[in-house]
Amino acid sequence: xxxxxxxxxxxxxxxxxxxxxxxxxxxxxxxxxxxxxxxxxxxxxxxxxxxxxxxxxxxxxxxxxxxxxxxxxxxxxxxxxxxxxxxxxxxxxxxxxxxxxxxxxxxxxxxxxxxxxxxxxxxxxxxxxxxxxxxxxxxxxxxxxxxxxxxxxxxxxxxxxxxxxxxxxxxxxxxxxxxxxxxxxxxxxxxxxxxxxxxxxxxxxxxxxxxxxxxxxxxxxxxxxxxxxxxxxxxxxxxxxxxxxxxxxxxxxxxxx
Numbered sequence: 001x002x003x004x005x006x007x008x009x010x011x012x013x014x015x016x017x018x019x020x021x022x023x024x025x026x027x028x029x030x031x032x033x034x035x036x037x038x039x040x041x042x043x044x045x046x047x048x049x050x051x052x053x054x055x056x057x058x059x060x061x062x063x064x065x066x067x068x069x070x071x072x073x074x075x076x077x078x079x080x081x082x083x084x085x086x087x088x089x090x091x092x093x094x095x096x097x098x099x100x101x102x103x104x105x106x107x108x109x110x111x112x113x114x115x116x117x118x119x120x121x122x123x124x125x126x127x128x129x130x131x132x133x134x135x136x137x138x139x140x141x142x143x144x145x146x147x148x149x150x151x152x153x154x155x156x157x158x159x160x161x162x163x164x165x166x167x168x169x170x171x172x173x174x175x176x177x178x179x180x181x182x183x184x185x186x187x188x189x190x191x192x193x194x195x196x197x198x199x200x201x202x203x204x205x206x207x208x209x210x211x212x213x214x215x216x217x218x219x220x221x222x223x224x225x226x227x228x229x230x231x232x233x234x235x236x237x238x239x240x241x242x243x244x245x246x247x248x249x250x251x252x253x254x255x256x257x
Contacts, residue, residue, distance in 0.1 A: 010190070010199035011114045014137050015089045017198035018069075022092025029070030033100040038076045040131060040160055041248040042234050043227045052158055052223055052250045058082045061126040064150055066115040066143065066159075067133020071097035071108075077129070078106045085125075088133070089114040116142035122149040128157045135159040136200045139190075140211055148216040153257035157217060163224060163246040166237065167191060167202045176238050177247075208251070217253035224249050 038047035047053055059081030065074045068086030070093055077084050086108065088094055094110055101107045113119055115134030128147040147157050162170075168185055169177040174195040183191075188207075191200045203211065205222075212219055227242035237247050 010137075010139065010201075011089060011116065014198045015114075017196065018090040018137075019092040020197065022090065022096060025070055025093065026096055029072060029096050029100055030103075032070070032072035033075055033104045036076065036079055038073075040250065041225055042237065043225070043231050043242065043247075045225050045228070050223060050225065050250065052160075052221075052252060056127060056156055056158075058127075062124060063127045063129060064118070064120065064125045064147075065133070066118070066128060066130045066147060067135065067137055068097065068110070069093045069133060070100060071110065072100075073129060073131055074108055075100070075104070075106065077127075078108050082127070084108045085120065086110045087113050087115065087118055087120075114138060116146060118146055118150060120150060123152050125150050126152060126155045128155070128159075130159040132160060135161040136202065137198065139201050140203055140208070144211050144217075145215045148255055151255040153255055155255045156220075157253045157255070158250065160225075160248055160250045162200075162202060163249045164188070164202065164204055165245050166247045169241075169245075170236060174235075176233070176236055177241055179241075212251070212253050216256050218256050219251070219253045221252040222249060223252070 039045060040050050058077055061082045063077050063082045063084040065084055065086050068074055068088045071086045074084035074086045094112055097110055115138035128151055134143045166177050168181050168183055171182050172194045185204050188202055188204050191202050209219060224246035225248040226246055227239045231239035233239050
């Protein structure tokens with residue numbers, strides 16, 4: 001499968017969709033900003049157990065967060081000595097990020113832009129990171145090469161997205177994922193749900209590997225996440241499902257020098 005330009009309307013639609021729901025993320029943003037603990041995904045899997053950042057030097061590192069939303073990932077990294085820049089296309093989300101900077105600190109630069117086209121100089125960062133954000137709301141055929149452009153040689157990319165299995169089992173309506181496949185894996189790329197105004201992007205593992213490598217990355221690790229034993233059901237996934245099958249995955253790659 002070659003590069004596909006499927007963002008003719010997705011950037012504008014996602015920006016509008018996230019502006020429409022920005023108020024819903026104020027509470028979660030406050031909770032995340034008010035803690036120093038780094039966690040991942042729907043079930044807040046702790047970094048100490050996940051290890052997605054193991055071996056990455058954060059103190060003094062230049063970091064770009066692609067699709068930062070309310071900016072809590074950047075805040076966590078800044079408190080560990082990193083110099084983050086938050087990137088997001090949504091005015092409402094960035095307004096919340098600025099509010100939380102004033103309330104909790106620290107402050108760091110925030111730029112309104114889509115992950116597919118970041119108005120920053122190439123070769124400026126040691127780490128590019130995305131928890132959901134660009135990882136599912138930007139076209140991987142565009143945002144992954146853009147992440148590579150932004151990184152210095154040897155810089156790392158860490159991003160969390162829905163697992164391929166979850167995407168294949170998630171129905172179009174507002175219902176949790178079940179045990180049956182509801183969409184084909186072949187040709188998986190642009191995904192639209194009937195109850196969501198936005199546009200998501202997901203790739204099968206083989207195609208994700210190909211795009212990462214063609215963008216100039218060496219793939220280091222794929223971490224699959226499950227719900228912890230005491231987890232509760234979420235809007236689109238039950239704890240029982242996520243305890244049996246990975247609901248999220250974290251990719252880690254390094255830009256080839």
